[in-house]
Amino acid sequence: MESVTDDSVLFHAARSTDIVAQMTSYTVGKSLSPVSWEAELDLASFGGDVSRAFVGCPNTKKDSVPSCRAVLVLKDDALIMTSNDEETDANNGNVQWVREESLANIKRVRWITPAETEIEKQALKKIPSFMEEVELEIKHLQQLVEKVMTFSSTLFDEKSRQRGVDRSRAARKEPPNAHLFGFSKYIMILTHSGKLFAIRAEASTVAWSAFVGPEYQLFVTRDHPALGSGAELLLVSNSTELVWLDGDDGHQLDAARAGATIGASRKSTDYRAREAWSIVLPREQQVIATSHHHDHSVVDSAVTITGDDSLLIKYLNPNLFGLATIASEPSEGDNEATSVLHVSLIDSVAGRIIHRARHSHATGPVRMVQSENWLVYSYWNSKEKRTEMVSLSLFDGAVGMHSLNPWKRPSWTSSRSSFDSKAPFVLQKSFIYPTKITSLGVTVTAHGITPQSVLVGMETGQIFKLTRNFIDPRQPEKPLTPEEQAEGLMMYSPLVPVYNRPQAMLTYNRTVENLNSISTAAAELESTTLVFAHGLDMFYVRMTPAKSFDLLPSDFNHEMLILLCLTFLAVTFGAKALAQRKALQTAWK
Secondary structure (H helix, E strand, O other), X not given: OEEEEOOOEEEXXXXXXXXXXXXXXXXXXXXXXXXEEXXXXXXXXXXXXXXEEEEEEEEOOOOOOOXXXXXXXXXXXXXXXXXXXXOOOHHHOOEEEEEOHHHHOEEEEEEEOXXXXXXXXXXXXXXXXXXXXHHHHHHHHHHHHHHHHHHHHHHOOHHHHHHHHHHHHHHOOOOOXXXXXXXXXXXXXXXXXXXXXXXXXXXXXEEEXXXXXXXXXXXXXXXXXXXXXXXXXXXXXXXXXXXXXXOOOOOEEEEEEOOOEEOOOEEHHHOXXXXXXXXXXXXXXXXXXXXEOOOOOOOOOOEEEOOOOOEEEEOOOOOEEEEEEEEEEEOOOOOOEEEEEEEEEEEOOOOEEEEEEEEEOEXXXXXXXXXXXXXXXXXXXXXXXXXXXXXXXXXEEEEOOOOOEOOEOOOOOOOOOOOOOOOOEEEXXXXXXXXXXXXXXXXXXXXXXXXXXXXXXXXXXXXXXXXXXXXXXXXXXXXXXXXXXXXXXXXXXXXXXXXXXXXXXOOOOXXXXXXXXXXXXXXXXXXXXEEEEEOOOEEEEEEOOOOOOOOOOOOOOHHHHHHHHHHHHHHHHHHHHHHHHHHHHHHHO
């Protein structure tokens, strides 16, 4: 509940029932007539209560009922505008508009793939039998035939096809092939106020939402439909309460609490965590950033082929994570303390520090991103007054161009142990970025074939696609040799080219206010990455890091392709008939 006071009026907003919020005014004297009205909405989905209220009554004539408006801030940070104005549509329950302001304060983002069709949802209720699977495939075939017939009817009608495209754009619906290409995703968003949203990315609509509470953390236990079930979410509270939700509609599937019995005789207390390793940080050092591998990263090749046909073996350790700490240390020859940044790469299995870097005069914000065998991080250099970006690459070793043949093989094993004392060799280079960096991300694809790019969220609210060639630590500082040119290396340049490459701006002419995080997911198409960025605003886009090499362009001439196929088919049957006729004539001679 919330009360708003004026010089002579007290407004009181409170929950009347689970679906009604009541506004009541109390006046001192007879300066204004008291007013009271109710706003009908599902308060349970907005946190269950009113936390703050802002009221205004512009028309306050004496001896008349004033027309008042109230903005209610609910427990989940949603804004509700309600009024006692007679012009307000009664069908809306005196609610003029609703704004989900909690989306401006996002805590966690995850991606899931929902069941797309009603047929698929019906099949996911249980694991289908053989006959049910046959019926399911028949229904899918019927849907395919209907789509082909609809497509063929509008294929040669350019006007109707263009009208269909315009209508779909106006309605902001998903493209018909979104599920086939893996574009149909739910972006699961948990806000700091404790509200969980499922946003259908391609349609820019909220599929479902639920208030769970600010004490919960969000995890995804199954990100796609499988084994007779849909995508599954897990909510973990500070009191170790576990809640499983259906990702398709948000319904609760199961719940458990610490100390509950598991099975017939074993209890959860039998499973106890023990300390495997520890790294002691100095008291003055403060952890300000961490990084880890993407949950669904795929490595296509374990080596890097150089221009002279040599091989650099990548250090591929999925247990590696980055840790950035900052502390004030006395500078050499000066009594004043300076800020020092330490960046460490740690093996999470053995607790061993693989690599450590030290940067003086470094302050926040520090942003980090890692993938495969490389790490990129940025910081603000307080001495030079600029943003600096550091790129690291880790390698296990190298194989010469003549060291790989049928008679001579390099000695390496297909398995790796985190307790192996052999350390990788690290290549490192620093670069200057022309603007402040607020977030870093990395593109991911289904099979890892497409070259990765670093997504840089800038203070200006734009997202820049930075190809790793521009920040490759293997860049030579001397003029390129023919072998280096053949490999595609670039000569080292400390300044990252940003403003002379406007085509690399994912946001184009738009900005994302207070951009603070970038999340990515892979689509079924190898060329495509799904990108979601958020701050005060939310931004979603489909991008192709190396152009769309596995998808026909929108202006492709489908009619000509069909005519060519029909022509080849007619020529094939005609040639077959002529060949049979000639063979028959030859046999009669």
